[in-house]
Amino acid sequence: xxxxxxxxxxxxxxxxxxxxxxxxxxxxxxxxAMISAQAMTGFATSVIxxxxxxxxxxxxxxxxxxxxxxxxxxxxxxxxxxxxAKQLETRAGQCVLTSPTSALFAGIDEGLQIPLGKxxxxxxxxxxxxxKIDGKRYWRVPVMDGEFLTEATTGRVDAVGGGNFLVLAESxxxxxxxxxAAIVEMKKLPNVIMPFPGGVVRSGSKVGSKxxxxxxxxxxxxxxxxxxxxxxDLSPEIESVMEIVIDGLTKEDIDKAMRVGIQAVCDLGxxxxxxxxxxxxxxxKLGPFHxxxxxxxx
Amino acid sequence: MSALTFTVKQETxxxxxxxxxVCQLLKDMNLADIAAIELxxxxxxxxxxxxxxxxxxxxxxxxxxxxxxxxxxxxKGLQDGNVTVVGEAGAYLALGMKSGMVTVNGNVGLYAACExxxxxxxxxxxxxxxxxxxxxxxxxGMKGGTVLVKGNVGQRxxxxxxxxxxxxxxxxxxxxxxxxIAGTIAVMGYTGRFLGYAMQRGTLLLWQxxxxxATFNDCGSHTLAFLPILFKSFARLDSKFAQKSEAxxxxxxxxxxxxxxxxxxxxxxxxxxxxxxxxxxxxxNFH
Numbered sequence: 001x002x003x004x005x006x007x008x009x010x011x012x013x014x015x016x017x018x019x020x021x022x023x024x025x026x027x028x029x030x031x032x033a034m035i036s037a038q039a040m041t042g043f044a045t046s047v048i049x050x051x052x053x054x055x056x057x058x059x060x061x062x063x064x065x066x067x068x069x070x071x072x073x074x075x076x077x078x079x080x081x082x083x084x085a086k087q088l089e090t091r092a093g094q095c096v097l098t099s100p101t102s103a104l105f106a107g108i109d110e111g112l113q114i115p116l117g118k119x120x121x122x123x124x125x126x127x128x129x130x131x132k133i134d135g136k137r138y139w140r141v142p143v144m145d146g147e148f149l150t151e152a153t154t155g156r157v158d159a160v161g162g163g164n165f166l167v168l169a170e171s172x173x174x175x176x177x178x179x180x181a182a183i184v185e186m187k188k189l190p191n192v193i194m195p196f197p198g199g200v201v202r203s204g205s206k207v208g209s210k211x212x213x214x215x216x217x218x219x220x221x222x223x224x225x226x227x228x229x230x231x232x233d234l235s236p237e238i239e240s241v242m243e244i245v246i247d248g249l250t251k252e253d254i255d256k257a258m259r260v261g262i263q264a265v266c267d268l269g270x271x272x273x274x275x276x277x278x279x280x281x282x283x284x285k286l287g288p289f290h291x292x293x294x295x296x297x298x
Numbered sequence: 299m300s301a302l303t304f305t306v307k308q309e310t311x312x313x314x315x316x317x318x319x320v321c322q323l324l325k326d327m328n329l330a331d332i333a334a335i336e337l338x339x340x341x342x343x344x345x346x347x348x349x350x351x352x353x354x355x356x357x358x359x360x361x362x363x364x365x366x367x368x369x370x371x372x373x374k375g376l377q378d379g380n381v382t383v384v385g386e387a388g389a390y391l392a393l394g395m396k397s398g399m400v401t402v403n404g405n406v407g408l409y410a411a412c413e414x415x416x417x418x419x420x421x422x423x424x425x426x427x428x429x430x431x432x433x434x435x436x437x438x439g440m441k442g443g444t445v446l447v448k449g450n451v452g453q454r455x456x457x458x459x460x461x462x463x464x465x466x467x468x469x470x471x472x473x474x475x476x477x478x479i480a481g482t483i484a485v486m487g488y489t490g491r492f493l494g495y496a497m498q499r500g501t502l503l504l505w506q507x508x509x510x511x512a513t514f515n516d517c518g519s520h521t522l523a524f525l526p527i528l529f530k531s532f533a534r535l536d537s538k539f540a541q542k543s544e545a546x547x548x549x550x551x552x553x554x555x556x557x558x559x560x561x562x563x564x565x566x567x568x569x570x571x572x573x574x575x576x577x578x579x580x581x582x583n584f585h
Contacts, residue, residue, distance in 0.1 A: 068526050103523050127561070129499070131482070131524055132442075132461060134531040140524055149523040 001294045003263075005270025006277060008293050013164045013258070013279035016287025018047075018077045019084045020159035020249055022057065022107025023116065025096055026071035030059060036099035037072035040091045044076070045196045048216060052078040052087040053161060053247050055193030066105045067149065073107050075193045077161050077247045084156060085114045092150070093120050100145050106136075106154035117141070117150025160289050163246035163254035166204065166222060166278040167265050172240040174273030176200070179242045181268060182261035189260060191253040192246050204243040207282045219280070238275060251289055259296050301382075302332070302357050304350035306364035312340025313388060314349065316362075317371040321379030321398065324357040332357075367407055373400045376417065389426070392419045393433075395443065405449070409433070414462065416443045420536070427452035427471070430459050438479065440464070446537050453490070456483045459500065465532070465539050475502045478562065482528070486538060497555045497562040503528075504566045505544075514554030519568055521547050 001008040025040065027033035037056050044054035054076040065071035076091070078084035096104045097120055106116055121128040121139040129140040130152075137152040167182070169175035183199035186192065194200075209217035220226050221233040222241045234241070244261055248254040268274050279293055280286075304319065315338035324332055333347035346352065354361075358379040362372065365385035372391050373381040376398045383391075386404040390412055397417045405423035411430040429451045430440035439458035450468035457473070459481045469487035476495040484503040493508045502508075503525075529545035538544055549565040 066527055066530075067523050068530075069523075129501075129561070129563070130480070131501070131528070133524075133528055138524055138527070140522075146520060147522060147524075149527075 001297060003266040003297065004268075006266045006274050008262070008297055009276060009278040010294055011279050011281045012293065013162075013291040014282050014284070014286040015160050015162040015164075015251075015254065015289035015291065017289070018053075018079060018159045018161035018247065019081050019156055020075060020077045020247070021084060021088060021114065021154050021156050022073055022075050023088070023092065023096075023154055024060065024065060024071050024073050024105040024107045025099075026060075026065045026067050026069040026103045026105070027099070028069065028101035030070040030072075032099065032101055033070050033072045034059070036096050036102045037074050039095035039099065041074050041076075042095070044087075044091075045201075047077075047079050047083075047161070051083060052076050053193070053195040054087075054091070055195045055247075057190065057193060058187070066151075067103055069103070075107075075191075075247070075249070077159055077193075077195075079161075081112070081114070081156060088154070089115055089119060092116060093123075097123065097141070097143070097148055097150075103149040104151065106151045108155035108157055111155035111157040113153035114156045116152060116154040117148075118152040120148075120150060121152075123148075157249060159247065159249050160251050160254055161247040162280075162287060163248060163258060163289070163291055164204075164243055164280045165258055165262055165293065166241055166243050166276075166280065167274065168222075168234065168238045168241050168276040168278060170237055170239055170273035170275060174268075175240040175242045178265040178268050178272070178274050179244055182244055182264040185264040186244070186246070186257045186261045189253070189257050191249040192257045193248075194244055194246055194257075196245055199244060201243045201245055202241075204241070204280060207285050222278075233278070235275070243280065251291075254289075254291060255296055258291055258293075262293070262297055299356040299359075300354040301359040301361045302352070302354045303361040303363060304346070304352055306362075306366065306369075306385075307349065307351055309366045310339055310344075310349065310368060313368045313370050314339050314344075315371050316369050316388075317374040317393075319346065319360065319362075320373055320376055321358050321360060321381065322375075322377045324360070327357065329355070365402075365404070367405070370407070372402075373398075376400060386423070391421075392417075395419065397443075408452075411440055411443075411445045411464075413438070414440045414443050414445065418443065419445045421445070421447045421449070424449035424468070425451045425455075427454050428457055429455040430462070430464050431455075431457035440481065444535075446535055446539070448537070450487065456481065456500075459483070465535070465537060467538050475500065475562075478502075484539065486544070494555055494562055494564055496558045498559040499561045501562070502564045503549075504564065507566055508564065510552055510564065511555070513557040514552040514564055515556060517551040517553045517563075519548065519550050522549060522551075522565070523547070525549070525565075 041054040057073040060071035124141040141148040179200040204219040205216040206219045336343040367386040370388035383402040387406040389407040391410040408426040432439040438460040453471035464483040472490035478497045478500040480499040486505045525547040532539040548568045552564040
């Protein structure tokens with residue numbers, strides 16, 4: 001399959017099941033909601049070492065938030081329910097409770113309820129106040145700037161992590177420009193995040209390593225500087241490869257994000273140095289969700 | 299199916315226990331069975347068809363017409379279904395109500411919504427003393443649900459209230475929120491003496507400046523984030539509370555009762571605080 005001169009590999013991206021939740025952060029203005037959201041989703045690029053993968057889903061209009069203030073919705077993904085609950089609580093406590101004028105609400109009502117502010121309330125040292133409104137429990141925790149309002153719980157749902165595609169280009173700037181274009185389009189979609197810095201990862205990994213202690217290592221088949229000394233997957237003209245990783249609430253959300261992202265890359269086309277689109281295929285070792293590139297782009 | 303309608307033929311001299319005539323107890327019963335139900339009337343028992351003309355068949359939708367103030371225990375322990383009272387209701391309306399909806403077009407007596415657990419009770423007239431309170435000797439009053447009163451309420455509204463929301467468009471009598479454990483009482487009108495007496499936790503949300511006891515301390519003026527959410531939850535109600543013009547988030551906060559736990563609050567609307575003091579306001583009496 002070739003789109004605008006870009007070859008789409010006959011391969012698939014492998015993804016794995018995760019647990020996910022959504023939180024809504026509001027503040028006096030969008031600036032402070034965003035600051036809090038950025039803090040909460042910081043150091044959350046990969047479950048390999050961060051404990052979770054998190055990102056900003058989108059900015060919310062005041063009409064969309066529970067308290068009528070500007071807000072930001074964030075998605076957090078983890079490999080298991082306990083890990084997700086721990087990461088959510090820690091991040092909410094250190095990054096949202098602490099952030100001036102913030103309030104924190106559940107972004108998913110269905111699914112198993114996990115603590116959001118349920119335990120943060122103890123920061124109130126006995127002065128905290130519970131309010132049950134329309135079946136939802138809120139906590140009002142007195143803090144130095146006024147009150148921190150938080151919903152007690154949020155819903156945890158099954159999700160999919162690790163959807164991805166690789167952009168193979170003739171130069172590093174061209175690969176990055178294509179990925180940036182893809183991220184701009186993909187960020188318009190709900191229910192997905194691209195957790196790596198700016199949505200793009202340059203250190204794609206393979207499963208396993210020559211070092212027994214490591215579960216993952218550099219994807220040497222796609223490293224352009226190793227073309228002559230390893231079993232490479234790159235043709236001579238490829239000088240740079242970048243990857244976009246997608247976590248989504250459902251397989252369909254990732255399907256859609258990949259289609260939109262790959263299309264944006266292909267729109268730049270071969271004339272802008274984009275040669276191929278491939279995917280992180282680990283021979284079925286990584287996960288049960290397979291995203292076939294050609295089917296997605298058909 | 300038309301609503302199961304009980305139309306009072308003639309008011310009785312003695313009080314009537316209406317607790318057998320509640321939706322879940324009448325389910326699957328035919329009109330003959332319902333007519334034969336015996337109701338306690340003072341010292342004696344009377345058949346339901348002796349007191350009421352009974353029509354309709356939908357037992358989950360009960361209407362009581364020509365109701366008068368001696369019909370006690372209407373909608374006691376209601377579990378789903380609707381009960382509409384055209385006229386007045388006696389004491390213990392919706393006692394221990396578990397869910398569903400009760401609407402009374404007139405005034406109601408003592409202990410309405412007493413120990414109510416869930417659901418919506420709307421009173422278009424006035425309510426007597428001990429609205430949403432605990433039964434004498436019990437330690438917890440209303441535990442959930444919403445009570446909306448379009449008129450005034452008597453003394454001790456929310457006494458021992460544990461959870462839930464009480465919305466009063468009119469005035470509230472003395473000891474409003476007394477011994478309250480938690481929950482929210484909102485009063486648009488004036489409040490009487492001894493507001494929040496021995497209140498432990500919970501919120502009294504007021505439109506008018508109250509006369510507070512020395513055991514409530516001023517905590518200053520604040521904009522509270524939970525108030526817009528609370529007002530948004532009122533939007534579905536047929537009430538002044540649903541009007542956007544009545545919503546506010548800027549309040550004067552008083553903490554108390556410092557003679558008790560001191561974790562309760564009285565929040566008084568700030569942006570259009572009533573100019574006049576209500577010190578001249580005395581207890582609300584209407585029964």
